[in-house]
Amino acid sequence: MRIIYTLLLIITTVFGAELKELPWKKGDTFLTFLQDNNIPQELYFNLEKNDRELCSEIVAGVNYQELRGENNELLQVLIPISEEMQLHLYKEKGEFLFTTTPIAFQEVTQTISIPVHYSPYQDILDATSNQALANEFARSFKRLANFKQMRKGDNIAIKYTQRIRMGEYYGTPNIEAALIEIRNKQTYIFKNEADGRYYDEKGRTLTSFFMTVPVAYKRISDRFTYKRWHPVLKRYRAHLGIDYAAPAGRKIYAAASGRVVFEGRKGGYGKTVEIKHEGNYKSLYGHMSKFAAGIRPGKWVKQGTLIGYVGSTGVSTGPHLHFGLYKNGRAINPSKIIRVTKNELKGKQKQQFILYAKALSQDLLETIKSRPEPLNITKIDKQSKLNAEV
Known part of the structure; x- marks a missing residue:
């Protein structure tokens, strides 16, 4: 991360590039950002599953940094997706590349x-x-x-x-x-x-406040991690939730009581429900095949209420539930909360x-x-x- 910022400063000083900090606009997605900057959307569709999911973690209002050169040409972008990780989009030899990097603080x-x-x-x-x-x-x-x-x-x-x-x-x-x-x-x-x-x-x-496991699962196919060094890819990876592998169509329940704040498609997470709970917690349920009847924003649900069914919508290699948990907008490890009874x-x-x-x-x-x-x-x-x- 220190190297990235050093390079940004060198480019800014030597080549007259301009570094700006901007708020992410409400309703924008990683795909719309690519489109607005004339970057081929294949860049997104060629990403691995976890990286495409991480693109869905961008929240409105977050401050991101972009570096532009002559004629307002985009050179680099750093977009935070959590307090620990950010998406890094940069131009090299005329082509845009994507990676994830830790946020230094x-x-x-x-x-x-x-x-x-x-x-x-x-x-x-x-x-x-x-x-x-x-x-x-x-x-x-x-x-x-x-x-x-x-x-x-x-x-x-x-x-x-x-x-x-x-x-x-x-x-x-x-x-x-x-x-x-x-x-x-x-x-x-x-x-x-x-x-x-x-x-x-x-x-x-x-x-x-405590939570229950939202689905009867066969196994955990991917665990939560803020950042993990991948020895083969030689870069950091992140997975901001727990993936519960389960048969398509299996029922998904609200992990705790709260109010539905989102129901619809959410980038790589496909059909998704989000519920806000007491204590500034929010839970996310991704890759659903369909939503339960009556589940809509504004509806209050009790713990154990049927909210949807396991599927493989969005970016998925098989039927599973991606379960995310956030406190004060920050992704946290659901297993720490779920185990507490x-x-x-x-x-x-x-x-x-x-x-x-x-x-x-x-x-x-x-x-x-x-x-x-x-x-x-x-x-x-x-x-x-x-x-x-x-």
Whole structure:
């Protein structure tokens, strides 16, 4: 990734090419992008199955970078498809080529404390200018604390990891632990990285949401991975979901209760249903042969509701269900959520977690005393962001 940006900067400097960052327009697809730039659509149709599926992961509003030369000639494009991976389209010897590359970013882990003046959300925003952190903190404590009861002099403390890319906060921060202190009474949350859920200091879950396997499958034909180096192709691959191989026509059920937000064709995923769930989760069901009666955008479905049937539409080598799961718009591994059905950790896992939580709680309390300066990125001009080392 560093090499790609270095080359972009050299080309920009030496040949006078122009590097721009643009938002992906609503309704645009990878195919329409090729068409608008007079690039043969065979480039897409000649891609492998997984790569064509990844082209369906482009979401409206995401910022992508393009490099254009003289006469507005397109030279290179970088299109993010997750917080970890991006599509790379580039021209070489007069022909456009396609690959996938990791997105480079910095990660900063910090433990901060903020005295309450107005509200946790506003105080975090004022101290860090990090709206995503303020949102994630508010969501995490939504059912645990009444923010209206907080008064001036109360405290919040957070240990979190934040990605930084091109001079800006990037992606959703990962809150490892946090507390709200209301008149010297502390309420804690601790994330268990094994399943991505929040627990209290005694190992009891604070997240009621969990999912079930959406189809009776024969085998898992492809597992989830953010990025994987392919030793033969000599490049990175990604698969942002789980493929469940199953006979054509087998019933597919909603993995959790929620509202249908999409029903139709979605690029390489063919006939697809998307459902939005509590906790800012969204599930995707691809390659269906047909939809169940009554499934349409806006409809509320309960966990276990029939939503469609296994097929092989879109880019597929055989009947299967591609099941994707997203939190805050970011693809996550469904197997971490699906395996979770218990309300409390048990045995050795619980003992280890309680020790882990005890150490973190002490860290948070010490931070309230020491008051380290929170990270607050100062906005820089657009071209500096694009030229930043990432």
